[in-house]
Amino acid sequence: MRNAILVPAVIFSLIGAGSLAAEKGTITCGAPYMGTDNGAVIVATITRVLDKKATNGHPPQLQLQVEEVLRGELKPNRYLAIWSPPPHDIDYGDVVTNPRYIQWRATPLAAPKVDTKWILWGEMSPANRQPNSVPVFRTNPFHCYAYSAERRAWSIEQIRAGQQRQRDYAKQKEMEKRHWESALASWQANFTEKKIGELSQQADVIVVAKEAGYSSSPKKQTRFTFRVSQVLKGNLRQPFERDKTWIYVSTEGTLTQLLQRQGHQLPDYEWILFLTHTGLVPSRATGSPDHYQMLDNNSGIFAVDPSHVEAISKILGK
Known part of the structure; x- marks a missing residue:
């Protein structure tokens, strides 16, 4: 069981490192098994990096220019963003004192380069998780891709497939509800x-x-x-x-x-x-x-x- 827990840590680390390799045109960030159905999807250019030396514990803050919204309610505009780190896999004991967690927090997390263009999954949320703080766009570490026409087409395909899954799910739930109400009526009789x-x-x-x-x-x-x-x-x-x-x-x-x-x-x-x-x-x-x-x-x-x-x-x- 312990080995089963440790395996994702290797995958997460590769994804985190791979996101920067994508700047050179090699798309290695992203994990389809994590799902693509949730969050906003944007095409954006990095206009400024606010943290030159960042870590997983203190991820890079950026400014980005949203050029196109593939899914969600964001508008083409300039936004503050946080380049999210790959998650740690420590979910047992006292996490904050765990040596592996401490090492994870201290691991450097490089930001994408200024003027690079990306397709990003993510969500708007308060900067410090407090209701009244300034909202920022938090990237999804599993779905951040160097821009290309092919990757944009793939992203749109994923979005449409997700929308169809949601329609199918809603249809299935409505059918289940009708069947249940029919069974209930028979029982109540x-x-x-x-x-x-x-x-x-x-x-x-x-x-x-x-x-x-x-x-x-x-x-x-x-x-x-x-x-x-x-x-x-x-x-x-x-x-x-x-x-x-x-x-x-x-x-x-x-x-x-x-x-x-x-x-x-x-x-x-x-x-x-x-x-x-x-x-x-x-x-x-x-x-x-x-x-x-x-x-x-x-x-x-x-x-x-x-x-x-x-x-x-x-x-x-x-």
């Missing part, structure tokens, strides 16, 4: 007024909650985490605090598929859960969720509608 009345009388605890994630559990079941916003009947084992009380509930079959789909960036629904104290598994650690059982895996939960809460409260005489 099982809950007649009579059924809701029976569940309300039989349940030890009735809660309103939002699904907040899931994981596999034994016996081919899936354990879902719910954040409780309201208790309509009974008492949870742990003290209830609105939107700060969590419970586990395991499901299987159609219900599992329905809840999993809802968790995949689909509409944020609340659910009514009819729970029993039978089979309750208390948490082993303070503050961890208790594991509850539903009355019936096939009918112990349904999506909230305001009329449902009102109907249950009426049944319970509240």
Whole structure:
């Protein structure tokens, strides 16, 4: 595993060094596997280098003239910029005291030469990461290319391909949403007024909650985490605090598929859960969720509608 972590460091270092080799016409900066779909894309000429001796820890500040905007909302104009260093790969322990990180920060980072022309990916952000500081253009160290007609054509091709991927993704998400809403409607049709009345009388605890994630559990079941916003009947084992009380509930079959789909960036629904104290598994650690059982895996939960809460409260005489 350690070797797997160290490999990217070599790649990043080569990319950082290669960005300057590109000044001589050899395009070695850039890593397609890092993706090209995000950020602004500009054609710009370096007009001034403000830091003659810069390092990864204090990267070069530049002035550049944007000549063409291939993607984004920037305008052809002069901007301050920061020539971003290749990232370090240290994401464990106390990073700032790690000798490898200290060495990375001290490594010289040469700036591109004045009057050279580049195609740059990047974004506008505050110079010192503070909201009120002067905005600068931060280059993406994986996508900075010496200008050529061929590289410009390639960049436009990448941008168009990314836009198509976004359209395809949006279309797929809309299709998933429609399928989920159809499945939900079929599920909800099982809950007649009579059924809701029976569940309300039989349940030890009735809660309103939002699904907040899931994981596999034994016996081919899936354990879902719910954040409780309201208790309509009974008492949870742990003290209830609105939107700060969590419970586990395991499901299987159609219900599992329905809840999993809802968790995949689909509409944020609340659910009514009819729970029993039978089979309750208390948490082993303070503050961890208790594991509850539903009355019936096939009918112990349904999506909230305001009329449902009102109907249950009426049944319970509240």
